[in-house]
Amino acid sequence: MKNDVYIALGSNMGNRERYLLDAIKKINQHPSISVVNISSIYETDPIGFTDQEQFLNMVIHANTDLTAFQLLLSLQEIEKLLDRKREVKWGPRTLDLDILLYNHENIEAEQLIVPHPRMHERAFVLIPLYELNKDISIPTLDKPISTIIDQLQDKEGVRIWKQKNGVDVFALLEN
Numbered sequence: 083m084k085n086d087v088y089i090a091l092g093s094n095m096g097n098r099e100r101y102l103l104d105a106i107k108k109i110n111q112h113p114s115i116s117v118v119n120i121s122s123i124y125e126t127d128p129i130g131f132t133d134q135e136q137f138l139n140m141v142i143h144a145n146t147d148l149t150a151f152q153l154l155l156s157l158q159e160i161e162k163l164l165d166r167k168r169e170v171k172w173g174p175r176t177l178d179l180d181i182l183l184y185n186h187e188n189i190e191a192e193q194l195i196v197p198h199p200r201m202h203e204r205a206f207v208l209i210p211l212y213e214l215n216k217d218i219s220i221p222t223l224d225k226p227i228s229t230i231i232d233q234l235q236d237k238e239g240v241r242i243w244k245q246k247n248g249v250d251v252f253a254l255l256e257n
């Protein structure tokens with residue numbers, strides 16, 4: 083599968099870990115998407131709309147034969163299957179799936195912007211992304227990811243919650 087993508091996952095309603103793991107399973111079951119690696123799971127203070135429960139956040143690395151737009155539609159289907167309703171902007175959700183990076187492409191369409199336009203200001207995205215790839219370059223940014231993370235105010239709000247065991251990427255997905 084020829085395209086290299088990073089996807090951010092977040093949940094702050096119901097069984098948060100179950101939603102994240104079910105989402106990864108469903109992503110990997112798609113015939114045109116293959117999950118390559120997953121980060122640890124982090125518990126994070128809510129950003130934006132702050133009067134809501136803590137989030138669990140993580141990032142996955144995948145390969146796909148889908149275009150970025152097809153990938154967005156597939157991820158939205160999975161959000162729907164996992165109880166996602168669109169209500170309050172930046173409010174509570176069972177599952178949020180965002181495309182962070184699609185190869186090194188810059189995409190600016192009405193329904194899809196890649197790199198994700200708010201990723202560079204979100205420690206809950208950059209810290210798990212850095213865990214997966216310390217040398218990753220973000221097309222719209224001229225600084226190394228480590229420098230951007232160092233400068234973020236909200237990084238204390240991101241705490242490791244379940245460390246990835248490092249051996250088997252899919253061990254977390256077995257139950």
Ligand SMILES: Nc1ncnc2c1ncn2[C@@H]1O[C@H](COP(=O)(O)OP(=O)(O)OP(=O)(O)O)[C@@H](O)[C@H]1O
Nearest residue numbers: 171172178179180181182193194195196197198200
């Ligand atoms: N890179 C991207 N990944 C996912 N959705 C995107 C992206 N760029 C634009 N969108 C659009 O954003 C719309 C709103 O998404 P959503 O409701 O998940 O926003 P949000 O999660 O509340 O906010 P945020 O985008 O700040 O995380 C989607 O319908 C989608 O068309």
Ligand SMILES: Nc1nc2c(c(=O)[nH]1)N=C(CO)CN2
Nearest residue numbers: 092126127128129130137172
């Ligand atoms: N900590 C945290 N805060 C958020 C998150 C999220 O995933 N984690 N998602 C939001 C809407 O996309 C708004 N605020």
